Amino acid sequence: xxxxxxxxxxxxxxxxxxxxxxxxLEVIREEIGLTGTKKGCELGECGACTVLLxxxxxxxxxxxxxxADGREITTIEGISRGGDLHPIQRAFVEHGxxxxxxxxxxxxxxxxxxxxxxxxxxxxxxxxxxKGNLCRCTGYIKITEAVEAAxxxxxxxxxx
Ligand code: FES
Ligand code: FES
Numbered sequence: 001x002x003x004x005x006x007x008x009x010x011x012x013x014x015x016x017x018x019x020x021x022x023x024x025l026e027v028i029r030e031e032i033g034l035t036g037t038k039k040g041c042e043l044g045e046c047g048a049c050t051v052l053l054x055x056x057x058x059x060x061x062x063x064x065x066x067x068a069d070g071r072e073i074t075t076i077e078g079i080s081r082g083g084d085l086h087p088i089q090r091a092f093v094e095h096g097x098x099x100x101x102x103x104x105x106x107x108x109x110x111x112x113x114x115x116x117x118x119x120x121x122x123x124x125x126x127x128x129x130x131k132g133n134l135c136r137c138t139g140y141i142k143i144t145e146a147v148e149a150a151x152x153x154x155x156x157x158x159x160x
Pocket of ligand 1: 038039040041042043044045046047048049050059060061062
């Protein structure tokens with residue numbers, strides 16, 4: 001039976017009625033219509049579904065929607081502002097780290113979480129933060145370089 005759910009996604013409040021077994025990933029994509037968050041393994045292994053829940057990265061395929069009741073969610077659609085790409089997104093574009101549309105949203109969300117808590121993260125911290133985001137085709141070198149470039153851009157521009 002559907003139960004009431006109130007969640008704030010990218011600053012907008014949603015008042016929904018959702019069955020208890022539905023995941024946060026399903027609600028974000030199918031009820032709210034934000035399809036930037038990708039459905040990959042649905043087992044917590046690939047990171048394609050990563051969102052921020054109260055500022056912390058989670059695999060939304062492993063979170064029941066009702067566990068997020070009353071909480072704040074940020075998806076990839078909430079990272080840019082008014083049509084301007086976030087420095088992390090610009091760095092990914094400029095460094096050839098947009099390798100496919102499937103893993104990239106999760107990579108960027110995990111990067112945002114990392115740089116919010118550690119703006120001067122080194123290579124080891126970057127690798128550690130992205131270890132839950134799998135790329136099955138291209139590799140991680142350009143992604144790591146893009147995260148380093150994003151740190152510089154954010155420090156210069158003062159944007160978080
Ligand atoms: S779809 Fe959630 S971790 Fe793969
Ligand atoms: S570039 Fe997306 S899975 Fe490899």
